Every structure is written in C-alpha cells, then in structure tokens.
Amino acid sequence: MIEAIVLDWAGTTVDYGSRAPIIAFKNAFAHFSIDLSEETIRQDVGLDKLTHVRKMLQEPEVSSSWEANHPAIPLAKAAEEIYAQFQVEINKVLADTAQLKPGMTDFIKFANTHHIQLATTTGYNQAMLNQILTLAAKQGYNPAYNITSEQTNHVGRPNSDMVDLALKKMNISDPAHVIKVGDTVNDILEGKNAGTISIGVVDGGNLIGLSQQEFNHLDIGERDRCHAKAAAILKEAGADEIINNIADLIPLIESIDDQQHEIPLLLTPGPLTTSRTVKETMLIDHGTWDDDYKELTQWVRHELVAIGNASEDNYTAVLMQGSGSFGVEATLGTAIPKQNATLLIAANGAYGERMIEIADYLAIPHIVLQVPEDQAVTLAAVEETLAAHPEVTHFAVVHCETTTGILNPIEAIIPALADKSIITIVDAMSSFGGVPIDLEKLHVDYLITSSNKCVQGVPGFSIVLAKKTTLQETEGNARSLALDLYQQYRTFEDHDGKWRFTSPTHGVYAFAEALRELEQEGGVTARTHRYHTNETLLQEGMQKLGYELVINQNVQSPIITSFKYPTTSFNFRAFYEYLKERGFIIYPGKVSKCDSFRIGNIGEVSADDINRLLNLIKTYTKEKLQLPIGS
Numbered sequence: 001m002i003e004a005i006v007l008d009w010a011g012t013t014v015d016y017g018s019r020a021p022i023i024a025f026k027n028a029f030a031h032f033s034i035d036l037s038e039e040t041i042r043q044d045v046g047l048d049k050l051t052h053v054r055k056m057l058q059e060p061e062v063s064s065s066w067e068a069n070h071p072a073i074p075l076a077k078a079a080e081e082i083y084a085q086f087q088v089e090i091n092k093v094l095a096d097t098a099q100l101k102p103g104m105t106d107f108i109k110f111a112n113t114h115h116i117q118l119a120t121t122t123g124y125n126q127a128m129l130n131q132i133l134t135l136a137a138k139q140g141y142n143p144a145y146n147i148t149s150e151q152t153n154h155v156g157r158p159n160s161d162m163v164d165l166a167l168k169k170m171n172i173s174d175p176a177h178v179i180k181v182g183d184t185v186n187d188i189l190e191g192k193n194a195g196t197i198s199i200g201v202v203d204g205g206n207l208i209g210l211s212q213q214e215f216n217h218l219d220i221g222e223r224d225r226c227h228a229k230a231a232a233i234l235k236e237a238g239a240d241e242i243i244n245n246i247a248d249l250i251p252l253i254e255s256i257d258d259q260q261h262e263i264p265l266l267l268t269p270g271p272l273t274t275s276r277t278v279k280e281t282m283l284i285d286h287g288t289w290d291d292d293y294k295e296l297t298q299w300v301r302h303e304l305v306a307i308g309n310a311s312e313d314n315y316t317a318v319l320m321q322g323s324g325s326f327g328v329e330a331t332l333g334t335a336i337p338k339q340n341a342t343l344l345i346a347a348n349g350a351y352g353e354r355m356i357e358i359a360d361y362l363a364i365p366h367i368v369l370q371v372p373e374d375q376a377v378t379l380a381a382v383e384e385t386l387a388a389h390p391e392v393t394h395f396a397v398v399h400c401e402t403t404t405g406i407l408n409p410i411e412a413i414i415p416a417l418a419d420k421s422i423i424t425i426v427d428a429m430s431s432f433g434g435v436p437i438d439l440e441k442l443h444v445d446y447l448i449t450s451s452n453k454c455v456q457g458v459p460g461f462s463i464v465l466a467k468k469t470t471l472q473e474t475e476g477n478a479r480s481l482a483l484d485l486y487q488q489y490r491t492f493e494d495h496d497g498k499w500r501f502t503s504p505t506h507g508v509y510a511f512a513e514a515l516r517e518l519e520q521e522g523g524v525t526a527r528t529h530r531y532h533t534n535e536t537l538l539q540e541g542m543q544k545l546g547y548e549l550v551i552n553q554n555v556q557s558p559i560i561t562s563f564k565y566p567t568t569s570f571n572f573r574a575f576y577e578y579l580k581e582r583g584f585i586i587y588p589g590k591v592s593k594c595d596s597f598r599i600g601n602i603g604e605v606s607a608d609d610i611n612r613l614l615n616l617i618k619t620y621t622k623e624k625l626q627l628p629i630g631s
C-alpha cells in the first residue's frame, strides 16, 4: 500500500517549467553584471540554493567573469552575496510562479480520499518555502509536512535526509510504501537514496524548462522529443517510473497498490503460496467425465506413488475430495474393521488430538499414547504402550506435527510395528513432498497428505497412499458413504481414473502443474534443501532478534517453526497486521502451554523472502516493541 507521497515544489507541483528559480538566478547574477545562460542554471536545479550558487561559480566562464568584474571580492564571499541577492529576486517572482500545475487538483482530491499523506522537500530555504506554502494553501494544496535542508543540518539533495525526516514525521517505517516525485535528477536520486519508489515528472519540469505557453506552441513532434529527452535523463538517474502529468500518479498508485496487495506471501503450513503458473491452470473449466481429465487423474496418482519411492505393484494413491482431515477420517473410518480391532493413537499435538476426535466420532475403539507437545513420539514409548495393550491392531501417528513443527521419527517406529503385523497409518499431511519419505522402506500401510501442502497445489482434496494388499481387505468397513476409501479406490481403478463424486477439477489441474514444478525444481531432494535453507535462515535470524524457539532443534522439521512471544504483553494481532500490511501472512501458535506464533517455511518461498521478513520483524521489534536487539 502506498502510504505517503513526498513531492518536490517548483516544476513538479507548482511553477510550470520551473521558471522561478531560473529567473531569480539570472537576475541575481545580472545584478553583479554576470550573464548566466539558462542552460548553466538548469544543470543543477534541485540542489539547495546556496550550494547551487557555489556550483555555478565553479564554471570557468562564470568565475573568470566574476574576477574581472569584482576583483576585490573573493569567490568564497561572492557565493554569499549572490545568494542574498537571489533571495531578493525570488521574492519578486514567487507570487507569479506559485500556481499549481495542471492535474494537481485531481491528485490532491485522490490523495485525500485515499488517506495518503503528503509531504514535500525542496531546494528553497525556509523563508521562501513559507511564502509558497501560503500561496499553495490558497489554491487548496496543504501538504502536512514540508522539509527544507535547514531542518536537516543543511544536508539537502541528493542525500536522503529530507525525505527521511518527512517519513519520520509521518511515522512511516517502510520507504517501499512511499513515492517520491520530482522533475530533476537530484529529485530522483533523493528518492532512490531514501529507498522510496522514485518517480519523475516531465511536463512542466525543469528538464523541458518551457513555460506552459511556450510548450503549447510546439508541434506534436517537438513536444514528443522534449518528453523523450527529459524522460531519458530521469530514467538514467534511476527513476522507477516516468509520468507526464502529476494526475498520472493516480492510476500508477492504484496499480502499485494492486501489485503490493496481489501476492501476499503465506508463511503458513497450507494453504500456502503457490506459483503463478499453478494458479493460472485454474482459469480453464473442465468436465469430470472428460477422458483427458481422467488420464490426468491417473497420471497424478501414478506420480504420487513415485514421489513416495514406491512401486505401483505395492502401493496406490487414492484421492479424496475435501481438506486433509477428510482423508484422515476416510482412512481411519475404512482401515479399521468394525469388529475385533483397536487403534493406538500417539498424540503430541493438535493433529494427533484430531485423530482421537475422529475415533471418538466414529466409535472406533482406541487407546491414546499422550506425549508432551514439545517432545517427539519415541519407539520406546510406543512399544511400552503396546506391551500393556496386546489388543492393538492398528497404529496412527502424525509425521510432522504442524502444531509445533516437530518431526516424529517414523523411520524408527513404523517398520518396527509392521514387523509385529500392526497396520500403520501416518498423517504426513505437512511433510509429504517436502521431506523424503520411502513408503516401501517404512512398510507403512496408509500415509495421508493433501493437495495444498508441500507439493504446493491449491486446497481441494486429500491423498491417501495405501499398501494395496491392506486396502483390498477393507471392503464394507467404512462408517460413511462419502468417505469410503475402499469404494473411492475401486471407482478410480474400475473406471480409468474417474472420481466417484464431483471432484475439484480446477484443483486437480493445479496439482498436476504443481507436480511438474516439483520435478523441475529437482524433486523432493531439492525441495527439502530449499525448505531447510528457509528454516535455518528464519530460525537463526529470529534468535538473533531475541525470539526463542518452542521446541528443541534436533526434532525441528524444515516445515514450520514455532517461536515464543518475546514479552508477556506481546500483542500477536498487532504483529500479524503489521506483517500482513507488508505482504506476509504468518500463523498464530497452537501450543497449549506457552504463548507462541508460527512461521511456515514451505510453499513458493525463497531465502530472499525470509530475509525480507526478518528485516520487517527487526524493525517491528526495535521500533514498535522497543526491545534491544543484539548484533
């Protein structure tokens, strides 16, 4: 969001053609019998006026002319005398040249209705500026903060001090949300140095230098050449955009707002930020009975088994409409027979708890192994529970407990239970695709994930990767018609990839694209590496800023990281809103025993994004929370 605009005066908002300083300089030098060309004057317009006089006095012709006419007065003293005369001269012309430029009225109205703050910086001194302010106010232009270099220890353009001060007065910490507008090279440099969006205006600016009447007398070709020449000079200086009329700022601000708004990064464990190309697949509608769609579904199922490092002889992928929990509920409700079966659920967070709730709803006999939220489930604890409960036939655990970001050691637990002929179910919702998982090595019976996590698709369906021999034994088990995993499987198999009921067609196309992009990135190995890099950067950066981790580093997944509140009075809502306004959506905490928040590392997110986030959090911590920050 653009929060403020910092504008120059002469040639930008008032004084078409930036005539006043030119006339005043010309007359001031003429007062001392020196004829100054307009070209010489225009070279350095935008500087503070005393500096400007000194610069012009350095021109060989000007200095020799001074020495010839005023041998008694040294050059250093000359600048001050000419500057004094400039102040007299400018007073004579200001009234005539303080007229608002065309487009200003519309622009001021837009800024007011959109609550965009206006400030100004200038090369004029305070006394001159005060006169212009009065004249501008009479025409309806009242920028709230008006800075001269007298307010910044005489440090003017092209340094950023005046803009910095304006931002400070407006209480704005991120210059990326500010536009600086001006008509000279020094204006553009000032904006760039301050880190704002720097925009050059050409019509009626110093680089064209003609009065409105003179400019209007040019033919179209000449006007275009003037525009092009001025625009090229401002571009060369680093202008982000060039506009003709000040009112052209209106559509420009709207489009910058759209861009800055359009792609907030979701640093959440799904839905997460997907690529533009994944989103674009959803612009086309598809019929569910269509052969291409059925083939695509089969290809998606095939790819998923491959990502699980498994052979289709042994494993199959069953897609299920709905969010991830629908897949968990379909699996628990179908895998466990209605008679002579007991489920052991190991729970160390909200998603383990959700499985317990599902078992309660479906009246599945179950035993719970409760593990503290900040600790991983261990094989030893599972085996101890099994020893006490020989009736257990099925076992369920979460892989990455998204509550905290803990990674439970399924590689140790699952094969050991498979050896005991216990049927195993893993909720790998937030890890599959982002952490390597080998279905065959695990001997896992069911592994559940969803379309909107590490494969980086959009929400719409869950995925159950099932051992075929196990799934084939489950006919008639289901406690629900729609969530019958066995019948869902049979329909895909018997009808060449046809979904049983209406399917999320757009989501499936998006997912297929996401699978292709996973492959292009270098598969799960490359993706894990990127997530790990994000996680390490985030974790180390946050700890430097004084935010403590909730869980021990040796059980931390690369998926999502939990941080403790930095103080007991920390206002998460305010922190969240601050980051959201600047393009990042984070996640509240879910740990019950301490106040925490979470930041996800997954999705279309790069190390650059994490660094930008850390910078924002640093500013917030320093300025809003006023907490001391280490190195």
Ligand SMILES: *Cc1c(COP(=O)(O)O)cnc(C)c1O
Pocket: 269, 270, 323, 324, 325, 326, 351, 398, 400, 401, 402, 427, 428, 429, 430, 450
């Ligand atoms: C996201 C997630 C789920 C599913 O949640 P839904 O809101 O139903 O998509 C289940 N388990 C884990 C570990 C998850 O991260």
